[in-house]
Amino acid sequence: MAESFSVDVVAADRRVWQxxxxxxxxxxxxxxxxxxxxxxxxxxxLAPGRAEITVEDGRRMAxxxxxxxxxxxxxxxxxxxxxxxxxxxxxxxxxxxxxxxxVQKAREDGDLSLETERRYHRALAQVRAAARKV
Amino acid sequence: xxxxxxxxxxxxxxxxxxxxxxRAMELIAASRxxxxxxxxxxxxxxxRALNRAVRDVLGHAGVYHPLLIxxxxxxxxxxxxxxxxxxxxxxxxxxxLRKAEELFRNLDDKHSERQLxxxxxxxVDYYKYRSRPMADHWEGFxxxxxxxxxxxxxxxxxxxxxxxxxxxxxxxxxxxHTRFVSMLAQETRVRRLLPLEVVEAGGAGRVEALYDxxxxxxxxxxxxxDDAAYGLLDELLSLxxxxxxxxxxxxxxxxxxxxxxxxxxxxxxxxxxxxxxLTRQANQARQSQITQEITEIVGGAQALSEVKTRME
Numbered sequence: 001m002a003e004s005f006s007v008d009v010v011a012a013d014r015r016v017w018q019x020x021x022x023x024x025x026x027x028x029x030x031x032x033x034x035x036x037x038x039x040x041x042x043x044x045x046l047a048p049g050r051a052e053i054t055v056e057d058g059r060r061m062a063x064x065x066x067x068x069x070x071x072x073x074x075x076x077x078x079x080x081x082x083x084x085x086x087x088x089x090x091x092x093x094x095x096x097x098x099x100x101x102x103v104q105k106a107r108e109d110g111d112l113s114l115e116t117e118r119r120y121h122r123a124l125a126q127v128r129a130a131a132r133k134v
Numbered sequence: 135x136x137x138x139x140x141x142x143x144x145x146x147x148x149x150x151x152x153x154x155x156x157r158a159m160e161l162i163a164a165s166r167x168x169x170x171x172x173x174x175x176x177x178x179x180x181x182r183a184l185n186r187a188v189r190d191v192l193g194h195a196g197v198y199h200p201l202l203i204x205x206x207x208x209x210x211x212x213x214x215x216x217x218x219x220x221x222x223x224x225x226x227x228x229x230x231l232r233k234a235e236e237l238f239r240n241l242d243d244k245h246s247e248r249q250l251x252x253x254x255x256x257x258v259d260y261y262k263y264r265s266r267p268m269a270d271h272w273e274g275f276x277x278x279x280x281x282x283x284x285x286x287x288x289x290x291x292x293x294x295x296x297x298x299x300x301x302x303x304x305x306x307x308x309x310x311h312t313r314f315v316s317m318l319a320q321e322t323r324v325r326r327l328l329p330l331e332v333v334e335a336g337g338a339g340r341v342e343a344l345y346d347x348x349x350x351x352x353x354x355x356x357x358x359x360d361d362a363a364y365g366l367l368d369e370l371l372s373l374x375x376x377x378x379x380x381x382x383x384x385x386x387x388x389x390x391x392x393x394x395x396x397x398x399x400x401x402x403x404x405x406x407x408x409x410x411x412l413t414r415q416a417n418q419a420r421q422s423q424i425t426q427e428i429t430e431i432v433g434g435a436q437a438l439s440e441v442k443t444r445m446e
Contacts (some may be wrong), residue, residue: 010180012281012380013173029365042186045369069370071187080185083281083373114289118282 003037004056005076009063012083016063019055024078026051026070033070035078042072048078048121050088050129051080062088066121084122088129096126139423142416146409153405159222163187163391166277167317170388174314177384182378188374191367197363200296201371204329208305210247212269212294213237214287214327216311219259219276224397226312226320226390227256232323234310247302251291253383261276269294277387284380292375295328310388311382320389320398327378330371 002022009016024035028044035042040096051063051070098122106116215234217227234257241248250273252258261268270290275283297303306330313321 008179008183011185012177012180012284012377014176015179041405043190043366045366067369068373069184069187071144071183071190073186079183079187081180081187081373083180083285083376114286118285 003034005037005039005078007034007053007080008086009051009053009080009082011085016085016087017053017061021053021055021078023054024070024080026050026065026080028070034070035070038076039072039078042070044070046070046080046082048125048128050125062129064088064091064122064125066118066125084125086126086129091126091130093127093130096123096130099123100127106115139416139419140417142412146412148234149405149412151409153402153409156398156401156405160395160402163395163398167388167391167395169390170277170384172186172220173382174381174388177377177380181381184370184373184377188370190369199211199367199371201292201328201330201375203303208244208246209299209302210249210251211241212291212304212307214249214251214291214307214309215257216309216382217252217254217260217276218386219255219273221256221395222397224400226393227254227260229322230310230312231260232255233324237308237310237324249294251287253287253386275383277390278386279380279383279387281376281380284383285376286319287383288372288379291327292372309379309382311386312393314385314388314392317392320392325382330373330374359372393430 003024004020006019007021007024008018022037026033026035027047027049030044030112033044046065046068048066049064052060053063054060061079063082064083064084064086065080066084068080068085071079071081073079099108099119103116103120103123107120145226213234215230217230221227238248249264250261252261252268253273254276255273258268258271258273272287278356285388291307294302294304295307306326309325309327311323311325313323315321
């Protein structure tokens with residue numbers, strides 16, 4: 001069995017998940033990255049999308065991240081810092097898809113305000129995370 | 135006799151009704167403080183993780199970022215005032231507004247123009263009434279701020295900070311808010327938001343991230359690694375500013391609720407005092423009414439018996 005390391009997923013207003021995992025896969029702005037135990041210290045900006053955590057007991061779970069960071073400390077502790085992070089289990093896919101369609105329409109109509117952009121990234125991350133529930 | 139018995143009883147009833155309201159408000163405020171404190175507690179892991187990341191990245195020598203640049207003589211300063219949406223919270227909002235006036239005078243002395251950003255209906259009304267121009271204002275979340283609210287405010291403020299002075303941008307941003315020290319003590323204070331001064335929460339490790347104008351000019355960051363670091367720093371710092379504002383908003387909310395609870399407790403106590411006074415006065419009035427009636431009856435009976443004796 002693969003060695004485990006501690007993982008912490010934090011949103012701006014709460015801790016989303018904390019525990020030990022054997023693998024974390026996330027999409028950074030420069031591409032996919034996989035973290036195993038004893039990874040070198042690292043910090044990378046995340047793209048809106050899903051992060052996948054393989055929990056110690058073999059269960060896999062998805063987290064929706066709308067931006068933020070992935071950081072690995074000296075000791076290999078991994079932290080996902082994402083203001084609007086959410087577990088895929090907490091997301092209603094139908095609702096997220098509806099949001100996404102709405103926001104996409106608003107964007108096509110020329111609304112590029114911060115609010116819309118933020119909702120777009122959130123909805124995108126939610127759909128990506130929830131679409132494939134592992 | 136000062137007031138009739140009926141009047142006194144009427145007032146007693148009305149004070150009792152008011153007391154019920156203030157007591158309810160006191161209890162509501164108390165339960166919401168607990169919630170506000172819990173929210174602040176739940177935001178801590180994020181704050182810690184983010185601060186650690188900022189410190190790690192800033193630890194690399196030679197990082198430079200516009201949000202860290204300090205203007206030697208700020209020509210225009212923005213002030214963000216955090217007050218409450220609703221009244222009935224004692225001196226909470228007026229303390230904040232007084233502190234803000236103090237800061238304005240300070241800025242005037244330094245010959246810095248000012249730009250006003252206001253949060254909370256009470257403060258918005260105050261400045262509107264005095265026809266002070268506001269660059270932007272927000273209402274409706276002073277006692278339950280969410281991260282999304284902070285996000286919005288931060289976006290506006292950072293844009294103002296990064297805009298050149300000539301286009302109406304500001305050189306520094308100050309924030310007037312109330313720090314929640316304890317249920318009994320809240321402290322109104324001024325903090326500089328931008329340029330950033332990165333301080334570890336709890337004061338364990340303090341990271342000075344302030345650069346002078348001059349020191350920046352020789353910063354030579356050309357290769358790809360530095361570019362990547364810059365992009366990362368850009369994201370990190372913008373999250374950092376958002377989180378700071380979220381933190382200030384949460385502190386302000388807890389302070390507002392504590393202030394409201396205290397004000398409502400004082401009102402309830404006052405009402406209790408009033409009720410006791412009114413009850414005493416009513417009893418006195420009732421007693422003197424009875425005394426008077428007895429005197430009248432006794433007097434009347436005596437007069438009657440005197441008449442009777444004389445007729446016999």
